């Protein structure tokens with residue numbers, strides 16, 4: 001196990017992708033004894049279909065349970081606490097998590113109803129639910145998505161689901177960043193399996209999903225969230241809890257030192273993603289021809305950063321992207337497939353942060 005590893009797999013068979021990624025990461029060997037109690041913490045923030053970009057696709061949870069059971073682990077618990085204002089029991093029953101737990105014979109703990117204790121989280125006293133603290137190994141299953149207050153949310157902030165509702169309210173009064181960083185010094189985050197299938201553009205409750213069709217794996221939650229910033233075209237400095245967590249010793253935010261393990265290539269799928277009006281407006285600045293999902297999604301995130309900065313020009317030439325641009329001349333292109341464009345950005349796929357820089361310069 002190398003804390004700097006980042007596993008990336010593309011596709012649309014999400015359960016099979018989960019199994020392949022966990023095998024590649026050799027998760028079972030990292031956990032060790034099959035007697036250990038494993039916790040799974042998806043993001044069920046509210047009772048919304050994962051296709052809307054807020055909640056973890058059930059296939060990732062099912063694939064993880066299947067992988068663990070295949071490797072002899074039997075003491076597994078799925079746990080979550082939805083956000084304040086939503087009953088976890090509603091989220092659990094809304095889109096099949098109850099059926100997944102039944103099918104694999106796995107218990108689900110509603111952390112909104114759990115007991116809790118207070119821990120010294122490197123200088124902050126924080127209440128954490130007992131079920132989450134009682135596991136020997138926690139697999140975090142967050143969604144890569146935007147957040148209206150913290151800019152992005154993924155591994156570190158998903159742990160807010162292991163504290164009682166009263167503590168969540170207190171976190172908001174404290175401005176979120178500092179308590180999130182401190183929480184992660186005590187709440188386990190041993191492996192992170194990121195749902196990067198269609199996370200939301202900028203809102204934790206979903207509504208504007210950006211299709212990427214990827215699953216990512218990390219051992220380090222700080223590296224995970226720093227990589228999410230790169231993937232959405234943000235700087236780590238825009239998300240203070242990441243560098244705060246790094247300073248507290250939770251992990252390393254330097255993605256330039258990461259060891260990226262690409263398990264397959266991104267592919268073009270015939271089925272065009274369903275765009276909402278906001279994403280469609282950004283897509284209007286592009287000229288896609290057979291673009292792979294993660295490539296196109298990265299461009300959408302970069303265009304949204306330009307929009308936020310007031311730099312999207314109405315009459316700008318559309319940005320070429322996709323395998324259909326191979327050997328075709330054009331003006332501005334994103335990705336290796338557009339190498340015949342007058343100006344193009346290398347990468348397959350390039351990250352949103354690099355696309356943003358390139359488009360700003362051009």
Ligand code: SF4
Nearest residue numbers: 292295335336337348
């Ligand atoms: S550069 Fe081409 S092949 Fe590579 S991810 Fe983008 S569209 Fe796909």
